[in-house]
Amino acid sequence: MENEQVIFQQAKKYDCFYLYDERKIVEHTDRLKRDFSSVEFLYSIKANSAPAVVKCVIAQGFGADAASLAEVELAHEFDVPADKIQYSAPGKRMEDIGAAMDISTLIADSIGEIARIQEIAKAKNTIAEIGIRINPDFTFSDGAGTPSKFGIDEKQAFSLISEWEKLQNVRIVGIHVHSRSQELNANVLERYYRKMFSLADAFQNAIGRRLRFLNMGSGLGIPYSSGDEPLDTASLGAKTEKLMEQFTEKLTGVSIILETGRYAVGKSGCYVTQVLDRKESMGTTFVILADTLNGFIRPCLAQLITSYSKDDAPIGSEPLFTGRDAFQFVALTDETELEKVTLAGNLCTATDIVAKDIIMPKLKRGDLVAITNAGSYAAVLSPVRFSSQVPPAELFLSCHGTVSDASKI
Numbered sequence: 548m549e550n551e552q553v554i555f556q557q558a559k560k561y562d563c564f565y566l567y568d569e570r571k572i573v574e575h576t577d578r579l580k581r582d583f584s585s586v587e588f589l590y591s592i593k594a595n596s597a598p599a600v601v602k603c604v605i606a607q608g609f610g611a612d613a614a615s616l617a618e619v620e621l622a623h624e625f626d627v628p629a630d631k632i633q634y635s636a637p638g639k640r641m642e643d644i645g646a647a648m649d650i651s652t653l654i655a656d657s658i659g660e661i662a663r664i665q666e667i668a669k670a671k672n673t674i675a676e677i678g679i680r681i682n683p684d685f686t687f688s689d690g691a692g693t694p695s696k697f698g699i700d701e702k703q704a705f706s707l708i709s710e711w712e713k714l715q716n717v718r719i720v721g722i723h724v725h726s727r728s729q730e731l732n733a734n735v736l737e738r739y740y741r742k743m744f745s746l747a748d749a750f751q752n753a754i755g756r757r758l759r760f761l762n763m764g765s766g767l768g769i770p771y772s773s774g775d776e777p778l779d780t781a782s783l784g785a786k787t788e789k790l791m792e793q794f795t796e797k798l799t800g801v802s803i804i805l806e807t808g809r810y811a812v813g814k815s816g817c818y819v820t821q822v823l824d825r826k827e828s829m830g831t832t833f834v835i836l837a838d839t840l841n842g843f844i845r846p847c848l849a850q851l852i853t854s855y856s857k858d859d860a861p862i863g864s865e866p867l868f869t870g871r872d873a874f875q876f877v878a879l880t881d882e883t884e885l886e887k888v889t890l891a892g893n894l895c896t897a898t899d900i901v902a903k904d905i906i907m908p909k910l911k912r913g914d915l916v917a918i919t920n921a922g923s924y925a926a927v928l929s930p931v932r933f934s935s936q937v938p939p940a941e942l943f944l945s946c947h948g949t950v951s952d953a954s955k956i
């Protein structure tokens with residue numbers, strides 16, 4: 548396990564904690580910048596909104612993909628300019644739109660929302676330069692679209708362009724599509740990007756002018772289970788650059804944007820918990836860990852989903868469920884004797900089960916267990932108030948080796 552000394556040090560102070568490693572964030576964001584040299588990146592703050600993490604990714608030159616007004620404001624506090632903060636979410640309130648309008652780029656999510664943006668921009672006596680989120684007539688895997696709670700159907704959007712162009716206080720400067728997360732196959736992503744380039748070209752033709760940006764959303768996956776092949780970002784980057792060349796006449800001057808939460812930070816974090824008790828029950832050995840379901844819910848969710856599903860590999864439901872073995876459990880002990888155990892948590896619910904019948908070194912009270920892949924959709928998703936336990940700390944390990952509270956900067 549990496550950073551083992553730091554983990555042992557911090558475990559003296561905290562029962563349970565997340566540790567985010569700045570070096571890993573820099574490594575992953577540097578790789579994207581190198582492999583996609585002509586693409587602009589936005590960090591999807593909802594993956595991990597700990598201020599130290601957000602600050603680090605922004606310092607790497609990323610803009611912000613904000614899913615709420617609070618995330619818009621966080622990015623704004625870090626001096627990200629309005630054209631590099633894209634606020635995309637369904638169901639924005641009037642107050643959200645009003646407060647975000649001057650400090651971010653609103654991505655309209657519905658036909659009604661465009662009318663509301665117009666109303667607010669008019670009252671402010673300004674022109675809102677916005678993007679619109681489109682629900683395309685295609686998916687990652689297919690040539691046909693599907694109903695979606697996100698965005699405006701492609702056909703509807705094309706039929707309304709001339710109406711929108713008449714609005715006095717709204718100007719559409721970009722389009723946004725986000726179809727799916729956690730794709731590991733570069734060819735699948737390339738096919739999707741190609742369709743996105745064509746969509747942007749068609750949209751420009753319909754609107755009769757150049758767009759400022761084409762936001763292709765995310766999809767960049769990370770290896771979770773030990774059998775996952777990492778996404779070949781070098782190959783995908785080269786394919787993307789080639790596409791940009793092919794479309795150069797049509798899309799020169801249009802910023803090509805990718806958003807990612809998990810690729811930037813997912814592999815940077817682990818969750819550290821400790822053994823509180825162990826017991827035998829009717830032939831099963833239970834190891835009771837501190838703050839699992841309430842501190843890092845996703846391993847418990849994976850157990851729950853796989854126990855309901857008859858399928859060997861139930862399809863993912865990101866970001867709540869990736870797969871049945873998306874997390875590794877690392878015992879931080881020198882013990883060499885192995886045993887089969889069920890890892891459970893200390894909450895008063897039978898669903899607080901982390902892993903069933905896995906082989907681990909023999910664990911005793913006080914031993915530490917680290918859970919991997921806890922840099923994204925981990926702390927932010929966990930029901931920390933459940934059963935009134937102390938929430939886990941979030942710690943940030945800087946490139947210089949210093950450890951600080953990630954929730955403060």
Ligand SMILES: *Cc1c(COP(=O)(O)O)cnc(C)c1O
Pocket residue numbers: 591593594612614635725727728729764765766767806807808809810923
């Ligand atoms: C959540 C989200 C993302 C980030 O997805 P990852 O899988 O973490 O990269 C990107 N774009 C939009 C619109 C999102 O809602």
